[in-house]
Amino acid sequence: xxxxxxxxxxxxxxLGHLDIIERASELFxxxxxxxxxxxxxxxxxxxxxxIELLKKCIDSPKIEIDTYSGLLVNYAKAKGxxxxxxxxxxxxxFDYEFQQALINKSLFGKIETVFLTAKGENMFLSxxxxxxxxxxxxxxxxxxxxxxVEDINLRCKGEx
Numbered sequence: 768x769x770x771x772x773x774x775x776x777x778x779x780x781x782l783g784h785l786d787i788i789e790r791a792s793e794l795f796x797x798x799x800x801x802x803x804x805x806x807x808x809x810x811x812x813x814x815x816x817x818i819e820l821l822k823k824c825i826d827s828p829k830i831e832i833d834t835y836s837g838l839l840v841n842y843a844k845a846k847g848x849x850x851x852x853x854x855x856x857x858x859x860x861f862d863y864e865f866q867q868a869l870i871n872k873s874l875f876g877k878i879e880t881v882f883l884t885a886k887g888e889n890m891f892l893s894x895x896x897x898x899x900x901x902x903x904x905x906x907x908x909x910x911x912x913x914x915x916v917e918d919i920n921l922r923c924k925g926e927x
Contacts, residue, residue, distance in 0.1 A: 768796045768797060768847075769795045770847055770848040771794070771797070771798050771799070771848060771849065772798075772799045772850070773788050773791055773852045774803050774839055774853075775800075775802070776802070776804070776894065778808065779817065779820055780911070781889075781894055782909075782910060782912065783886075783889035784854070784894075785825070786854075786885070786886055787852065787885070788830060789827075791883065792829045795849075795850065798829060799832075800831070800832045800833070802818055802833070803835060803839070818832055818834060823915055824912040838874070839851065840874045840875035840878060843878050849877070849879060850880065851868070851878060852880075852881045852883060853880060853883070856891070861882070864880070867880070868880035892910055897911055898919075898923050901920060901923035904924070907919060
């Protein structure tokens, strides 16, 4: 069984994230969406809340949702993963992700990093952008799954 990991903060999950996850599930037997806590980011949602948001958006027997706070390659080893899947929106994403891929490969030689490019309509899309649009009373419905629009609106507008 070929297992891939799609790591990210998913704060909140966007249509761009879901596109990458769904496309990865077509390439691998199993995809683990791994919610990680990035210490450099200030998150609007807790890890548990982000997992719940993902569960509202994903319904596939090939996709599992999990969390981990340690070194990604250690998780990959423990799960028997063969690949880490990362979405790329721009050249700037590639520069950072390429460095991460090289480090991961040096720490765990059996892991590959697979880069999937964002669809044109998702090239500009980020969780940060969604939170900013929402906090300024903008319509986020074109950017996130319908199942979680209200959850995000409540949080970003301070009503939760």
